[in-house]
Amino acid sequence: MQPVDLIIFGASGDLSARKLFPALFQLDRANLLPTDFRIAAIARDNIDLGTFLSKLRARMSTAMGNNAPSDDEWQQYSRLFSYLNADFSRPTDFSIIKTWLDDQRVSLFYLATPPSLFAPICDYLSQENCLTGDCRIVLEKPIGENLDSSIVVNGTLAQYFSESSIYRIDHYLGKETVQNLLALRFANRFINSQWDQSCIDHIQITVAEVIGIEGRWSYYDKVGQLRDMVQNHLMQLLCLVAMEPPNGLEAESIRDEKVKIVKALRCIDVKTVDDHVVRGQYAQGWSTGRSVPGYTEESGSERNSSDTETFVAIKAHVDNWRWAGVPFYLRTGKRMAEKVTEIIIQYKELPHNIFGGGANLPNKLIIRLQPNEGIEMTMVSKRQSLKEKLALQTHTLNLDFREGHQNDRIPDAYERLFLDAINGDQSLFVGREEIEESWRWCDGLLQACKDQGVEIKPYHAGSWGPAKAEILIEKDGRSWHV
Ligand code: NDP
Ligand code: BG6
Numbered sequence: 001m002q003p004v005d006l007i008i009f010g011a012s013g014d015l016s017a018r019k020l021f022p023a024l025f026q027l028d029r030a031n032l033l034p035t036d037f038r039i040a041a042i043a044r045d046n047i048d049l050g051t052f053l054s055k056l057r058a059r060m061s062t063a064m065g066n067n068a069p070s071d072d073e074w075q076q077y078s079r080l081f082s083y084l085n086a087d088f089s090r091p092t093d094f095s096i097i098k099t100w101l102d103d104q105r106v107s108l109f110y111l112a113t114p115p116s117l118f119a120p121i122c123d124y125l126s127q128e129n130c131l132t133g134d135c136r137i138v139l140e141k142p143i144g145e146n147l148d149s150s151i152v153v154n155g156t157l158a159q160y161f162s163e164s165s166i167y168r169i170d171h172y173l174g175k176e177t178v179q180n181l182l183a184l185r186f187a188n189r190f191i192n193s194q195w196d197q198s199c200i201d202h203i204q205i206t207v208a209e210v211i212g213i214e215g216r217w218s219y220y221d222k223v224g225q226l227r228d229m230v231q232n233h234l235m236q237l238l239c240l241v242a243m244e245p246p247n248g249l250e251a252e253s254i255r256d257e258k259v260k261i262v263k264a265l266r267c268i269d270v271k272t273v274d275d276h277v278v279r280g281q282y283a284q285g286w287s288t289g290r291s292v293p294g295y296t297e298e299s300g301s302e303r304n305s306s307d308t309e310t311f312v313a314i315k316a317h318v319d320n321w322r323w324a325g326v327p328f329y330l331r332t333g334k335r336m337a338e339k340v341t342e343i344i345i346q347y348k349e350l351p352h353n354i355f356g357g358g359a360n361l362p363n364k365l366i367i368r369l370q371p372n373e374g375i376e377m378t379m380v381s382k383r384q385s386l387k388e389k390l391a392l393q394t395h396t397l398n399l400d401f402r403e404g405h406q407n408d409r410i411p412d413a414y415e416r417l418f419l420d421a422i423n424g425d426q427s428l429f430v431g432r433e434e435i436e437e438s439w440r441w442c443d444g445l446l447q448a449c450k451d452q453g454v455e456i457k458p459y460h461a462g463s464w465g466p467a468k469a470e471i472l473i474e475k476d477g478r479s480w481h482v
Pocket of ligand 1 (some may be wrong): 009010011012013014015016043044045086087088089111112113114115117140141142
């Protein structure tokens with residue numbers, strides 16, 4: 001394998017300190033980085049390598065807690081680094097990058113910068129002849145803020161990189177438990193054969209966070225929960241749950257199946273939006289035992305009122321043969337009662353119930369992605385009793401992924417994604433068409449909310465969102481799992 005260089009733009013940023021450099025450190029600690037691997041950290045602070053590294057170590061220690069590097073490990077890790085000082089809006093600054101690069105090696109450019117810099121960075125890399133050898137580019141979400149702007153970003157990338165060299169990150173795809181969805185669905189015959197409208201009543205996907213917007217008001221207020229979470233993370237989960245079996249595990253096969261699902265999502269328009277979408281915004285409340293401010297009172301808030309949603313619940317439909325008539329209830333919000341990411345597969349009632357009474361409790365498959373990763377299946381069995389002949393009860397089959405591994409660290413998503421980008425495996429990265437089709441659906445939904453004047457309902461921080469989100473599902477005779 002050709003030696004690989006990783007060039008991180010935005011090396012002084014929050015993502016770099018909290019996620020990227022800790023993930024690379026864990027790979028180095030586990031000896032999983034290729035031999036002769038090099039990292040160029042690029043930022044606009046005019047400092048030397050030693051100063052950059054000592055600042056980085058302090059920030060990584062805060063982020064990594066007990067897992068932080070020891071002195072020896074830090075020595076070892078530091079040997080990978082160079083520090084380059086450049087302002088990404090100044091084309092001439094790219095000449096130092098050119099000097100550092102080696103076109104006998106693979107160059108992996110990682111853009112951990114505001115998205116507005118994606119296009120100038122590509123332009124200037126090209127102008128300074130930095131794109132000569134084998135080059136790949138890795139980008140963070142968001143890729144645009146609507147369909148039109150995502151087409152522009154993707155178009156710029158396509159001028160300089162082939163699709164097979166573009167690695168668009170959705171960090172949910174790097175999570176171990178999200179990959180486990182593929183194993184659950186396609187390595188277990190009995191699950192796959194019961195996975196359609198003939199057996200399944202409905203599906204719920206909940207991504208609830210306890211945190212608020214964590215000082216990101218100026219970013220978040222322009223975006224909201226639909227663009228920040230649904231367009232990417234929930235959409236990816238929906239695709240992995242709903243897609244047909246891919247031909248294989250290569251990127252093309254998986255992407256082809258995922259994009260068919262996004263295209264099959266029924267458009268939510270002005271006539272249907274009231275029945276299908278609930279938007280909310282957190283007000284002051286209690287979270288993990290302390291009083292927390294409402295969204296517009298958060299630090300950095302620029303206004304007393306805002307029409308940005310911090311919660312959204314959606315009833316979606318995938319218009320294809322497998323999922324005809326099966327609603328997908330999606331729900332995500334900030335400052336919710338618990339941090340939980342889970343997918344609920346609610347099976348239908350029995351076609352004919354020979355037991356009567358409580359026997360017709362339908363099976364439910366609960367896929368918990370975080371925290372307490374695992375899978376539960378509710379089953380009905382006989383209660384041991386001589387008094388009642390066939391009294392039934394619900395039992396839970398519990399597959400706890402942590403059992404026996406409580407002390408093992410679950411690798412962070414970025415560790416998997418770095419390894420794959422280094423090895424040239426795109427299967428856990430998002431393709432252009434998926435992103436653009438997802439924006440098309442989200443743009444339509446947002447436009448329908450606007451045209452119909454869908455209100456933003458307040459909810460108390462620390463709750464499960466506005467009461468209307470309960471009504472969204474309860475009017476169909478169903479209820480949220482938590
Ligand atoms: P930050 O604002 O913390 O970091 C941005 C980085 O870009 C900083 O290093 C900043 O340098 C640098 N930068 C900005 N303008 C220039 C310039 N003209 N020349 C050189 N450097 C520049 O953002 P984040 O780290 O939070 O986010 C980075 C990207 O990752 C964004 O696209 C974001 O949407 C995405 N993302 C972030 C997540 C997170 O958890 N933080 C999660 C998911 C995606 P300086 O320090 O000098 O200002
Ligand atoms: C990011 C969003 O992409 O995902 C954040 O921008 C959100 O707003 C985060 O908090 C959630 O990720 P995780 O891995 O904590 O579920």
